[in-house]
Amino acid sequence: xxxxxxxxxxxxxxxxxxxxxxxxxxxxxxxxxxxxxxxxxxxxxxxxxxxxxxxxxxxxxxxxxxxxxxxxxxxxxxxxxxxxxxxxxxxxxxxxxxxxxxxxxxxxxxxxxxxxxxxxxxxxxxxxxxxxxxxxxxxxxxxxxxxxxxxxxxxxxxxxxxxxxxxxxxxxxxxxxxxxxxxxxxxxxxxxxxxxxxxxxxxxxxxxxxxxxxxxxxxxxxxxxxxxxxxxxxxxxxxxxxxxxxxxxxxxxxxxxxxxxxxxxxxxxxxxxxxxxxxxxxxxxxxxxxxxxxxxxxxxxxxxxxxxxxxxxxxxxxxxxxxxxxxxxxxxx
Ligand code: ATP
Ligand code: MG
Ligand code: FE
Numbered sequence: 001x002x003x004x005x006x007x008x009x010x011x012x013x014x015x016x017x018x019x020x021x022x023x024x025x026x027x028x029x030x031x032x033x034x035x036x037x038x039x040x041x042x043x044x045x046x047x048x049x050x051x052x053x054x055x056x057x058x059x060x061x062x063x064x065x066x067x068x069x070x071x072x073x074x075x076x077x078x079x080x081x082x083x084x085x086x087x088x089x090x091x092x093x094x095x096x097x098x099x100x101x102x103x104x105x106x107x108x109x110x111x112x113x114x115x116x117x118x119x120x121x122x123x124x125x126x127x128x129x130x131x132x133x134x135x136x137x138x139x140x141x142x143x144x145x146x147x148x149x150x151x152x153x154x155x156x157x158x159x160x161x162x163x164x165x166x167x168x169x170x171x172x173x174x175x176x177x178x179x180x181x182x183x184x185x186x187x188x189x190x191x192x193x194x195x196x197x198x199x200x201x202x203x204x205x206x207x208x209x210x211x212x213x214x215x216x217x218x219x220x221x222x223x224x225x226x227x228x229x230x231x232x233x234x235x236x237x238x239x240x241x242x243x244x245x246x247x248x249x250x251x252x253x254x255x256x257x258x259x260x261x262x263x264x265x266x267x268x269x270x271x272x273x274x275x276x277x278x279x280x281x282x283x284x285x286x287x288x289x290x291x292x293x294x295x296x297x298x299x300x301x302x303x304x305x306x307x308x309x310x311x312x313x314x315x316x317x318x319x320x321x322x323x324x325x326x327x328x329x330x331x332x333x
Pocket of ligand 1: 273
């Protein structure tokens with residue numbers, strides 16, 4: 001079985017060929033970050049235009065790198081939500097046209113399910129499974145009793161973790177997206193500012209990051225008014241310490257309430273070294289029976305291989321779409 005995956009929900013145009021839901025034959029990712037940097041964030045209209053320009057080249061390159069012909073393909077899987085409507089529509093239209101022209105079944109994929117299934121390239125997934133999905137637009141704990149079954153047991157009440165990283169990065173004068181650079185700086189400073197750990201002691205599995213963001217902005221603003229410059233390293237370390245402690249503590253708590261065989265950490269923020277290290281350590285200490293799976297760095301961010309992998313399980317359950325498939329910008333589990 002060969003699935004062509006297509007992803008265009010935000011600022012990466014990506015096309016992949018995945019064999020049997022396990023082996024990545026190609027995974028082309030055309031990033032638009034440079035075009036959005038001067039605006040300090042993703043500009044939806046600019047994103048759509050880039051997707052239009054890139055999508056056919058990405059499809060051709062994915063087939064070429066995989067050394068696969070169109071006639072060898074089994075199906076086309078495409079992200080139809082959540083994401084930017086104009087961006088999603090480019091991938092969805094391309095997938096529909098490709099499926100129609102080549103007489104292939106069309107598999108609609110939820111982008112967040114894709115992030116979770118990125119873990120299957122590291123290790124076979126076993127259920128029940130708990131996933132912490134942390135990305136630019138989402139922060140949620142998802143319980144899966146079996147393949148393609150999703151129950152959200154906790155989520156952010158305001159900002160997503162990645163969004164908080166990027167907003168704080170902007171205040172620090174870092175280029176968009178700030179997450180990766182804050183992560184680098186965080187290994188060089190001290191947790192001097194002891195930012196709040198929101199909802200840590202509340203009896204639920206939800207998150208909140210807007211209070212942390214405000215605390216950071218106030219600290220920075222007050223220092224500037226006094227004419228002081230704070231250490232970028234200490235700011236980054238303090239911010240990251242708060243985010244990571246809350247994410248890890250709540251995830252461990254969730255896994256104790258919902259015993260599972262595997263714990264997956266997925267999404268763009270799963271690339272965070274501080275989060276990866278702390279999660280590894282706490283899972284070893286507190287959940288010795290649970291397998292922790294975190295996708296390799298290049299599979300944490302948006303890519304089409306993860307969409308093809310999620311498409312593979314949907315395909316096995318015969319969950320197909322007609323050519324009437326539309327983009328669903330606010331799709332949830
Ligand atoms: P969603 O998946 O919710 O639709 P998205 O697709 O835009 O949103 P992703 O591409 O999954 O988000 O992740 C991008 C986010 O990951 C950005 O906010 C970015 O700053 C963050 N990120 C990437 N690397 C790191 C890192 N090392 N540390 C912290 N955050 C990071
Ligand atoms: Mg992105
Ligand atoms: Fe994403």
